[in-house]
Amino acid sequence: MTTVVGLSARYANFLVHPLLPGSGVCQTCCGPAKTGYPTCWPCHETGRILGTGVADTVVPVSLALKGEQYANELWRYKNTAGPQQQYFRTGLAAVLWRFLALHEACIAKHCAVPGFDVITTVPSTSGRADHPLHTMVATMVGVTRDRHRDLLRPTPAAAALGRGASSARYASSVLWGENVLLIDDTWTTGNHARSAATALKAAGAGSVAVVILGRHLNVGYGDTATHVEQARLRRFSWDVCPLRAWAHG
Template sequence: MGLTAVLWRFLAIHEACIAAYSAVPRFDTVTIVPSTSGRTEHPLRAIVAEMSGATRNRYRDLLIPTANAATLGREASPARYTSAALRNRETVLLIDDTWTTGGHAQSAAAALKSAGASRVAVVVLGRHLNGTYGDTAAHVEQARSRRYDWNICALRNGHHG
């Protein structure tokens, strides 16, 4: 329920900015990056398709991992997913639950574009941080020292009105 609340609130405040940044009036369709581990019921699907009022009425199951998806590692690959056809050059908001390298989200976005999406934007609920990589530890400490503000928009570089 907690992740549902985070996604719902985030989209209520920031989805219009994401759409504007993507040069679209709104996102017609919402879908998720499916698991490539063979999991049949992905918790993210329940959050986006059923629980979140911000997404449930626009949700469609579009992406299917290919037979060799799990062997492709973390790099982006056009061979990772296939997508159902999209109608009328739909705009798609793609939700992912983890961002490590971005390879799965990029692969999913490429499949959606190949299937006819006019625009694809990605929102990620989680991010894996390697504290020993580069200056990540310093960024984490800096983030911990600031108070979180839902109204600060990274795309607007400041507060929402």
């Protein structure tokens, strides 16, 4: 019988733990930041635009490096068809399931809440009618499907906003203090995920944590190669806490 552990096992060969926030590492997205600055430039600008009503924490499952296997699969699960599409979607669903089963409680503790009442996804603004991430979270992943709700929708203004951050990009159903786990597949600038978190907070959410399947990085850009070399020094293990430099006991 196929299991979540079995389906996700091969990913340990190419997943890369993000570096923990600190000198040279963005305290928001765990990407490269200039020494002496708390965040990278995109996160700084997004925070300036959106203000204080953004996510309480952002937790990438892994780096997704341009031209490498994981980034390739995160593209293929949306852009292939037939058996190949199902293969990648099943694999990534297993990755998310295993990661949350091990680490969701730690993420909630980091946000100083007992748990997440609702789980939702960042909707597409590109016109994709049935986003595969929605399908995975709502129906495939056992630890999310019973708490999933369709909370977010693009506003009529979303198409004209390009890829920038804006509090006008999404609208959310009304919330009454529920803590929300917001899931997205990829993060390059984080503008969509943080705009979505802002909409959730504006609608009455309590804590909002964002889990990202892949933090996209291009090793050919600036000092990113050095950042990635440092990240690779820690061999990937499913048990390693995404918020601390040790495994869960």
